[in-house]
Amino acid sequence: MKVLIMTAVEAEREAVIRGLGASDGFEVRLAGVGPAGAAAATAAELARSHYDLVISAGIGGGFPGIADIGSLVVASDIIAADLGAESPEGFVSVEELGFGSSRISVKYDLSIRWLDLLKYAGLAVHYGPVLTLSTVTGTAETAEELSQRISGAAAEAMEGFGVAEAARQLGIPIMELRAISNLVGPRQRDLWRIDKALLALEQACSLLPEVLKC
Numbered sequence: 001m002k003v004l005i006m007t008a009v010e011a012e013r014e015a016v017i018r019g020l021g022a023s024d025g026f027e028v029r030l031a032g033v034g035p036a037g038a039a040a041a042t043a044a045e046l047a048r049s050h051y052d053l054v055i056s057a058g059i060g061g062g063f064p065g066i067a068d069i070g071s072l073v074v075a076s077d078i079i080a081a082d083l084g085a086e087s088p089e090g091f092v093s094v095e096e097l098g099f100g101s102s103r104i105s106v107k108y109d110l111s112i113r114w115l116d117l118l119k120y121a122g123l124a125v126h127y128g129p130v131l132t133l134s135t136v137t138g139t140a141e142t143a144e145e146l147s148q149r150i151s152g153a154a155a156e157a158m159e160g161f162g163v164a165e166a167a168r169q170l171g172i173p174i175m176e177l178r179a180i181s182n183l184v185g186p187r188q189r190d191l192w193r194i195d196k197a198l199l200a201l202e203q204a205c206s207l208l209p210e211v212l213k214c
């Protein structure tokens with residue numbers, strides 16, 4: 001099996017590579033920050049080479065009370081949370097507008113296997129929807145609106161849906177993993193624990209060869 005792992009930035013890429021060690025069958029490439037660049041970078045890589053599975057991996061924000069700093073979130077769904085329209089009555093989804101879907105399903109069996117192996121390894125991990133947004137949430141109000149609107153929202157990041165859409169259009173299964181560096185809510189950049197998140201990302205990726213051994 002050949003697996004493509006897309007990270008936004010080089011520090012995440014290095015953490016993934018450290019975790020994978022000398023394992024064969026993985027390519028780890030940069031997606032850039034944001035869903036548009038991530039979709040384009042993923043599509044370009046998928047045009048260059050054949051892959052059986054695509055994974056969007058990196059750090060992310062955790063929803064308070066669900067995913068703490070230093071923990072992991074394995075995506076149950078990958079959701080473009082800001083794809084739609086605002087209205088005086090509230091957010092109107094792309095589904096309600098009749099323009100397609102804001103939700104991409106993950107490769108369920110492998111996601112559950114990764115979740116189980118992470119739990120077995122003693123790591124703090126949650127399974128739930130991971131949101132993709134072009135703008136990092138920076139207020140308690142937006143965090144609350146997202147949690148109310150998207151049932152079970154566990155984490156947010158900026159690339160998952162872009163990576164996933166490129167894979168989906170080619171019929172390639174997709175997964176997403178986020179290591180939590182900060183809580184979703186009022187912006188306090190000095191409280192981000194990128195070091196903790198990168199360590200968790202590395203630990204999670206060290207289990208990937210075992211996840212795919214079936």
Ligand SMILES: O=C(O)c1cccc(C(=O)CC[C@H]2O[C@@H](n3cnc4c(=O)[nH]cnc43)[C@H](O)[C@@H]2O)c1
Nearest residue numbers: 008009011033059060061136137156157158159194
């Ligand atoms: O400054 C560093 O050393 C550093 C190392 C690794 C990654 C970063 C980033 O800033 C990556 C940006 C990346 O992080 C995701 N992210 C993290 N928290 C959130 C959030 O609360 N909401 C949305 N996205 C988040 C996102 O995917 C960015 O691409 C810096």
